[in-house]
Amino acid sequence: MSALLIDDISVEFGRFRAIDRLSLAIDYGEIRGVIGPNGAGKTTVLDVVSGITRPKAGRVVLDGGLEITRASETLIARSGVRRKFQKPSVFDALTAAENVAVGVEGRLRRTAPAAEVRRRALDLLDAVGLADEADRQAGEFSHGQKQWLEIAMVLGGDPKVLLLDEPVAGLSDEETEKTAALVRSLKRPDRAIVVVEHDMGFVETIADRVTVLHEGRTLFEGSMAGARADARVIEVYLGR
């Protein structure tokens, strides 16, 4: 069963068709890279999956059960979908540990003792390499640190489906390598990871399969090597 089944969705903004009858199945245990030129609809797909944008037609089914296209953002998140936004979205006024704790708890009512939540938050900060920064305010972090902090925050919810929107945008080569190792370490048999990226090299190092989008449609699906060899992909994307 697919972790995430995107079935024939279309999204329109006014007269502009951002997604045009797109279908996509993402399995548990895989890291899927979604690439494509600007305006291909990559971020819009993630918006649909996380409930921020409603498609005009089609449906998205999580885990063969929840119909995402009818659920609220809160319900989608509680069902195990987590998303890292393109622009690093952390809570500037809180410390790193508090940011991750917010991700761990995931609801207004307290679900676990504060000490346990903090311990889990510190573990996650350790996993993304921010253990020493736990009590610093997130607002003071560098761009790269914010990217990793946000990854730790979304991991707090122990996601079944993890959506990463441009996790290495604006990072140095060294930081990109570190992020690639981090993303690979997140791979699990009971988790599907979708990475939207511009950086082809990065996608090649982490993705099991890639989907190339163009003008809201799937242009190619398969291995990265296959994508590099595909004539249509070269024409719309690589060739530029």
Place this chain on the structure above:
Amino acid sequence: MIRSLLGSSGGTGFSLTLAALAVTAALLVATLAGVGPSGFLVNIIGQLAAFALLALALDLIWGYLGILSLGHGLFFAIGGYVMAMHLLMHSFETTGTVPDFMQFMGWKEFPAYWAGLGVFPYALAVALVLAGVVALVTGWVSFRSRVGGVYFAIITQALVYAAMLLMFRNDTGFGGNNGMTGFSVIFGLRMGTETASAVLALASVVVLALGLVATRALVSGRLGRLMLATRDDEVRLRSLGYDTIVLKTGVWVVSALLAAIAGMLYVPQVGIVNPRILSPELSLEIAVWVAIGGRGHLVGAVIGAVLVNALKFWLSFAAPDVWPFILSALIVLVVLVFPNGLLDLSRGFGALKARMRREGVASLDPRRAGP
């Protein structure tokens, strides 16, 4: 708990403010014993405390959740009007005085819905339930429809204005444009005596201190962090599984209740309530007090409300014509130079200058002015 209340950043300001409130309360007790400040000063202190509580209510929602209300006068007025009804009923039951407004309304007896308002706990419950329900409905509907920012501010301003127009109508039945006045007895004390003034002022200062401690406990805990998270990035928080509508509506209601309590303390001290309490100007001014004091810091709201209103009281006697200009100048100053209000001052001029350099507010630096 105590350490987190007193020890965290800004804790000194909080402790100092509480200490100042304790000293003020002691002075008011001295007045009751016949040796403290006079009735006039006591009355001013009481009004300032009520305004400070109102500012605290707004700071909770604006400073910590980022939701600007330009209509908090609505909840202030709900408390004020219910308190006025209580006082008139109580005065009537104690002394047999028929309120003036009933005479010019041509009423022979109190309408049915006034029944029981002479009993204070019931009046308190009515004020809180009314303010709570109005807040619940306005908050829930707005936040559910994702109305926020400037649109929400405009809606709240429109609400308070509509309420003012409604209350100006004599047919609405709460004294119309004349409002309600002529309160003669409160808690069995004759209004206007030094004792009554001191008791009211003392109650205001004590309630303000309690409100400050309670809101401080709220914002420094787990919910406070979630409030800041909502303010910083609500979409982020929602997509982590949080129902931010519930959080926002809940805090909005708490804020409305605080404002209603402030209104209940304010009206007996000025001796009148009329629709001008619902004027958009008052609701706008509350935001100015909070902005000047420094929003997002409860103590800042209290200090801002006290300073601006103390200045206003003084200037209303000394130079009533210039007050609007002074207030406007203060707003411009805060917006341009001290975006965090007086808190910027307390952090010292060094930090301020560093920030001005960083943000390029160079033109405000006199040394760099000129060609």
